[in-house]
Amino acid sequence: MADVNRDKRPLSPHISIYRPQINSITSIINRVTGIAMSLAAVLIVWWLLAAATSAAYFDLVNGLLTSWFGLLILFGSLWALWFHFLGGVRHLVMDFGVGYDIKSVDFWGKAIIVLSLALTAASIFCLSAF
Amino acid sequence: MTYKTDMGRVKGLGTAKEGTHEWWIGRLTAVALIPLTLCFIWKVAPLIGATHADVLAAFQSPFTAITTILFIMIAFIHLAGGLQEVIVDYVHGKGTLVVLLVSTKLACWGMGFAGAFAVAKIAFGA
Numbered sequence: 001m002a003d004v005n006r007d008k009r010p011l012s013p014h015i016s017i018y019r020p021q022i023n024s025i026t027s028i029i030n031r032v033t034g035i036a037m038s039l040a041a042v043l044i045v046w047w048l049l050a051a052a053t054s055a056a057y058f059d060l061v062n063g064l065l066t067s068w069f070g071l072l073i074l075f076g077s078l079w080a081l082w083f084h085f086l087g088g089v090r091h092l093v094m095d096f097g098v099g100y101d102i103k104s105v106d107f108w109g110k111a112i113i114v115l116s117l118a119l120t121a122a123s124i125f126c127l128s129a130f
Numbered sequence: 131m132t133y134k135t136d137m138g139r140v141k142g143l144g145t146a147k148e149g150t151h152e153w154w155i156g157r158l159t160a161v162a163l164i165p166l167t168l169c170f171i172w173k174v175a176p177l178i179g180a181t182h183a184d185v186l187a188a189f190q191s192p193f194t195a196i197t198t199i200l201f202i203m204i205a206f207i208h209l210a211g212g213l214q215e216v217i218v219d220y221v222h223g224k225g226t227l228v229v230l231l232v233s234t235k236l237a238c239w240g241m242g243f244a245g246a247f248a249v250a251k252i253a254f255g256a
Contacts, residue, residue, distance in 0.1 A: 034212045041209060045202070045241050047178065048248035055182040066179040074178065078171075085167055088160050095157065127176055 022109035029113075030087040033080035040077035043070075075124060082123070083116035152211060159208040166201040174198055186252055195253035199246045206242030210235050 018024065043065060050061035064070050090108055093099060099108060173194045177185050189195045213234045221227045 031216065034209070035216060038209060038213070041205060042241060044174075045245040045248070048202075048245050048252075051182065051185045052248040052251040058182045058185070062179060062182075078175070081167065081171070085164070089164065092157065092160060123171060123175070 023105050026087060026109045026112060030084060030091075033084045033087075037077055037080050037084065039073065040080070043073070075120070078123060079116060079120040082119040083112065086112040086116055086119075152214070156208065156211050156215075159204050159211070162204050163201070163208060166197055166204060169194075169197040170201045174201075189249055189252040192253075195249055198249050202245035202249070203242045206238045206245075210238035213238070 015024070015028075047058075047061050047065055050058045065074060090099070090112060099105065173188070173191075177188055180188075189198070214231060217227065217230050217234065221230055
């Protein structure tokens with residue numbers, strides 16, 4: 001008797017039901033950047049293994065990573081790294097129970113997006129200048 | 131009122147005892163990755179696109195070699211935990227779930243070890 005409606009029970013509201021808010025957006029970006037950086041992690045290990053193997057193999061992998069497509073992935077990953085870094089630090093701060101009022105949540109949500117873009121631009125500038 | 135048993139209340143633990151283990155490893159590795167990520171962006175990121183000789187020379191520095199090895203190993207532990215969290219959230223078939231959990235964890239261990247080995251080989255003289 002208890003399970004007559006097993007397949008017809010309403011589901012609890014999920015992402016598609018809610019209007020996007022800054023805290024849901026940053027939460028989703030944090031998760032997506034984390035997963036997306038798997039690719040960059042594998043590429044960096046490949047690059048290091050190539051450097052440890054031979055000069056010729058290093059030149060091949062180094063060339064691929066610095067091609068326009070390689071750089072697109074790497075610069076995208078750099079932004080993902082900065083965003084995940086800032087989001088992570090914010091979460092560690094929030095683990096102490098601070099920053100949960102709506103004003104702080106809205107402010108820091110927007111702040112980490114702006115800061116992540118600024119840090120990405122700054123680090124790309126430093127990387128290409130030296 | 132409390133739902134804990136008397137013994138559980140005295141010991142301050144629930145029945146699982148290690149329920150916060152994965153959460154705790156996530157935080158611990160996150161804290162370690164704060165300085166290590168900055169070291170990586172500072173020391174290793176500029177080497178992408180450099181010459182082979184420059185890369186070999188850079189990892190002769192114990193600071194660069196040690197922080198890079200730590201960064202790679204701890205980043206892959208952090209990634210393994212993060213991927214596990216995502217997989218258990220979205221994958222519901224029991225077989226697929228086990229296959230994905232095992233394969234991502236083993237891939238992360240393999241990648242973490244491979245990266246660390248590569249840096250060590252260069253540091254000790256490739």
